[in-house]
Amino acid sequence: MSAPIQRCKLCQTRSKSLLFSQLRYCNKSFSSSCKLNSATKHNQVEAWQPVIGLEIHAQIKANSKLFSRANTIFGGPTNSQVAFLDAALPGTLPVLNRRCVEAGVITALALGCQINKVSRFDRKHYFYADLPAGYQITQQNNAIANNGRFHYVQYGNKESDIREKAVTILQLQLEQDSGKSLHDDLDKQSLIDLNRAGCGLMEIVTAPEFHSGDEARSFVRDLRQLLVTLGTCDGKMSEGSLRVDANISVHKPGQPLGERAEVKNLNSLSSLKKTIEFEIKRQIAVIESGGRVINETRSFDLDTGETLPMRDKEVQLDYRFMPEPNLPPLRLYHRSDLKGAMHGDKVFIDDLEKNMPVLPQERRGNLMQNYGISMYKAAFIVTENLQDIYEELVSTRNVEAFTNFFINTVAARLLANELTLDQCPIPGKHIGYIYDQYKEENINLTVAEKLIDTLLADSSVDPKEHIRLENLWQINDVAQLTELCKTIIAENPKAVSKLKRGKDRAMNTLMASARKATGDRGNTRIINRIFKELIAQSEGRD
Amino acid sequence: MAHYACMFVIRSNQICSRLLNRQLFQCREKFKLPDKPEWIEIDPKALPPETVLDDSTIQLIERLSLVDFNNKEGVERLKSAIKYADQLCVVNTEGLEPMYSVQEHEELFLDEDVVREGNCKQEILRNAVKVEEDYFVTPPGNIPLKQKKLFDKEGS
Numbered sequence: 001m002s003a004p005i006q007r008c009k010l011c012q013t014r015s016k017s018l019l020f021s022q023l024r025y026c027n028k029s030f031s032s033s034c035k036l037n038s039a040t041k042h043n044q045v046e047a048w049q050p051v052i053g054l055e056i057h058a059q060i061k062a063n064s065k066l067f068s069r070a071n072t073i074f075g076g077p078t079n080s081q082v083a084f085l086d087a088a089l090p091g092t093l094p095v096l097n098r099r100c101v102e103a104g105v106i107t108a109l110a111l112g113c114q115i116n117k118v119s120r121f122d123r124k125h126y127f128y129a130d131l132p133a134g135y136q137i138t139q140q141n142n143a144i145a146n147n148g149r150f151h152y153v154q155y156g157n158k159e160s161d162i163r164e165k166a167v168t169i170l171q172l173q174l175e176q177d178s179g180k181s182l183h184d185d186l187d188k189q190s191l192i193d194l195n196r197a198g199c200g201l202m203e204i205v206t207a208p209e210f211h212s213g214d215e216a217r218s219f220v221r222d223l224r225q226l227l228v229t230l231g232t233c234d235g236k237m238s239e240g241s242l243r244v245d246a247n248i249s250v251h252k253p254g255q256p257l258g259e260r261a262e263v264k265n266l267n268s269l270s271s272l273k274k275t276i277e278f279e280i281k282r283q284i285a286v287i288e289s290g291g292r293v294i295n296e297t298r299s300f301d302l303d304t305g306e307t308l309p310m311r312d313k314e315v316q317l318d319y320r321f322m323p324e325p326n327l328p329p330l331r332l333y334h335r336s337d338l339k340g341a342m343h344g345d346k347v348f349i350d351d352l353e354k355n356m357p358v359l360p361q362e363r364r365g366n367l368m369q370n371y372g373i374s375m376y377k378a379a380f381i382v383t384e385n386l387q388d389i390y391e392e393l394v395s396t397r398n399v400e401a402f403t404n405f406f407i408n409t410v411a412a413r414l415l416a417n418e419l420t421l422d423q424c425p426i427p428g429k430h431i432g433y434i435y436d437q438y439k440e441e442n443i444n445l446t447v448a449e450k451l452i453d454t455l456l457a458d459s460s461v462d463p464k465e466h467i468r469l470e471n472l473w474q475i476n477d478v479a480q481l482t483e484l485c486k487t488i489i490a491e492n493p494k495a496v497s498k499l500k501r502g503k504d505r506a507m508n509t510l511m512a513s514a515r516k517a518t519g520d521r522g523n524t525r526i527i528n529r530i531f532k533e534l535i536a537q538s539e540g541r542d
Numbered sequence: 543m544a545h546y547a548c549m550f551v552i553r554s555n556q557i558c559s560r561l562l563n564r565q566l567f568q569c570r571e572k573f574k575l576p577d578k579p580e581w582i583e584i585d586p587k588a589l590p591p592e593t594v595l596d597d598s599t600i601q602l603i604e605r606l607s608l609v610d611f612n613n614k615e616g617v618e619r620l621k622s623a624i625k626y627a628d629q630l631c632v633v634n635t636e637g638l639e640p641m642y643s644v645q646e647h648e649e650l651f652l653d654e655d656v657v658r659e660g661n662c663k664q665e666i667l668r669n670a671v672k673v674e675e676d677y678f679v680t681p682p683g684n685i686p687l688k689q690k691k692l693f694d695k696e697g698s
Contacts, residue, residue, distance in 0.1 A: 328643060
C-alpha cells in the first residue's frame with residue numbers, strides 16, 4: 001500500500017518540501033505566492049507577529065579561567081586544563097580573573113551600557129554531570145552592566161534594501177561555563193571533559209525586539225564582529241566561542257505576548273535563522289490548530305533547523321538563586337573616585353574607555369561620511385576588514401570608480417580565494433598601481449584580476465615587472481586590432497551573417513575568438529567597436 | 543586584728559567588684575546583648591499561613607535538592623523548619639538595604655591572567671568511579687527520579 005498523499009493544510013499543494021511533515025504546511029503557505037491567497041486565510045497567517053529575544057554566551061578571550069588559573073585553550077588534552085576548583089574539589093575558593101572583568105567592561109562600553117560600579121555574584125543551582133559543583137557562579141540580579149543599545153545592519157535582496165536597526169541590550173553579566181559532555185547513546189553513558197568548566201563567559205541578554213530570523217542573524221553577525229574587533233572574544237562559533245539561545249513567541253499585534261519557547265545552543269549563523277523561522281511557523285501552526293504553545297526548552301536539528309522537544313522535559317527547573325557567599329562585591333572605579341596614583345590593583349573604567357579600538361559601526365559611518373559611499377559598500381568594506389587599505393588608496397582617486405573596482409575586483413578575488421588581507425598582505429601601492437593601469441586602459445579587467453591572484457599567491461611580486469615579463473599590456477593599437485578583426489570576420493562567416501540578421505548574441509563568438517587571438521589582452525571596448533564598424537561597412541557594401 | 547583583715551579583704555573585694563562592674567557596665571553599653579533575656583512572644587496570627595506540602599511539592603523538592611525525605615517524620619521535620627523560618631516574616635525591614643554578606647566592605651581581589659593551575663589530569667581523575675579514555679563516565683542525561691510514595695510510612 002502506497003503512502004497517503006501529503007498535502008499542505010492551507011493551500012492543498014502536494015509539496016515535496018513538506019518540511020514540517022508532522023504539521024503539513026508547505027513553505028509556500030507563508031509567502032505571497034501561496035495558491036490559496038484568499039484574503040481571510042492568508043491574512044490570518046500574515047497577521048502573526050513573531051517576537052524574539054536572544055541570550056548570547058560569548059567565551060571571554062583570556063589565558064586562564066574566570067575563577068581559577070587553569071588554561072583555556074580549545075582542544076587541549078582531555079581533563080588536562082582542570083584546576084581543583086573547576087572539579088569542585090572541597091577546600092577550594094574562587095579567585096576572580098582581572099582580565100575577564102576588563103573584557104566585560106570593554107564590551108559593555110562598546111554596547112553603550114550603563115556600567116554598574118558595584119556588582120555581585122550569585123549561585124545558580126541545577127544538577128548536571130558537566131557542572132561538578134552543582135551550581136554555576138553567575139550574576140543574575142546585580143550584573144556588571146545593563147541598558148545598552150546596539151546598532152546592526154540588515155541586508156535585503158538589493159543593495160539599496162540595506163537597513164540599520166537597533167536593539168536594546170538588557171544585561172551583560174559574567175558567568176562560568178560548564179564542562180563538555182559527549183553522549184554515548186550506544187553504551188547509555190555520558191563522557192565528561194572539564195577543560196571548559198569554569199571558563200569565563202559574557203552573557204549578553206537582548207530585549208525581545210527581533211521580529212524575524214534574519215534580524216536575529218544580522219544582529220549576531222554584527223555582534224560577533226564587534227567582539228572580535230574589541231579582542232574580548234575570538235568569535236569562533238564552530239569552536240563554541242559564541243553560542244546563542246533564542247526565546248521565541250508569536251502574537252497578533254495589539255494582543256498580549258504569546259507563550260515563549262526556548263531553543264538553546266545555536267552555534268552557527270545559518271542554523272540560527274533556519275531554526276527561528278521553523279519555530280515561528282511551528283508555533284503558528286500549533287495555535288491555529290487549536291493547541292497551546294508550551295513554555296519549554298527545545299533542541300534543534302543542525303541540518304533542517306527543525307526544533308524538537310528535549311528528552312528530559314519532565315525536569316522542572318527552579319534555580320534557587322542565592323548570593324555567592326565566597327565573593328565580596330565587585331567594585332569598579334573612575335579615576336576621579338580615588339585620589340592618588342597608588343591604586344594599581346583596581347579596575348578603572350576611564351582607562352579601559354581610553355584604550356578602546358574604533359568600533360565597526362563608527363568606521364562604517366566614517367567611510368560613508370568622508371567619501372559619500374553607500375551604507376552597503378561601507379558595511380562590506382568594514383566587514384571584510386579592508387577599511388585601512390581602502391582609505392589609503394581612495395583618497396587620491398575617483399571615489400566611485402575606485403570603490404567599484406575595490407569591491408568588485410580586489411575584494412571579490414580575496415573572497416574567491418577564501419583569503420583575508422591579514423593572511424596575505426598585498427602592499428597598498430601595488431593595488432593602487434593595478435587600478436591606475438586599468439583606469440588608463442593599459443591593462444584590461446581580466447589581467448587586473450589575474451594580477452591580484454598572483455599577488456595573493458606571492459605578495460613580493462612587483463606588478464609592473466610581472467606585466468612586462470608576461471607581456472600583459474593591453475593592446476590598444478587600432479590598426480593592429482582592425483587587422484585582427486578582419487581576419488576573424490573572414491573566419492566566421494556564419495556568426496557574421498547571424499549578426500547582420502540582428503542576432504546580437506553572435507557577437508560573443510567573434511569576441512571570444514578575438515580574446516583567444518590576443519591572449520586576453522585586447523581592449524574589448526575597442527574590439528567590439530571595430531567589429532561593429534567593419535560589419536556595418538560590409539553591410540553598406542553588400 | 544583578724545576582724546580588720548577580713549573587713550579589709552571584704553572591703554577591697556567590694557571596691558574591686560564595683561570597679562569591675564563599672565568597667566563591665568561601660569563595656570556592656572557597647573554590647574548589643576541585653577542584661578536580662580528580652581523574650582518577645584510572636585503572635586501566631588501575624589505569621590503567614592502554614593505551607594501545605596502535598597506529594598507533588600515533596601517530589602519537586604526532592605528532585606531539585608536531591609535530598610531524600612524518606613518518610614513521614616522527615617516531612618514533618620521539613621514542615622517545622624519552614625514554620626520556624628516563617629517567623630522572619632514578622633521582622634520589619636522597610637527602608638533597609640539587604641545585607642548579603644558580612645564581607646560587604648572587603649576588597650574583591652583581582653588576580654592576574656596567568657596560567658598557574660591545571661595540568662594534573664591524574665589527580666583530577668583519581669576519585670572517579672569510572673574513567674574512559676581520560677573522560678569521566680556518568681549516567682546519561684537527566685534521569686527522572688523514581689516517584690515513590692513513602693511519606694505515609696512511619697519510622698525509617
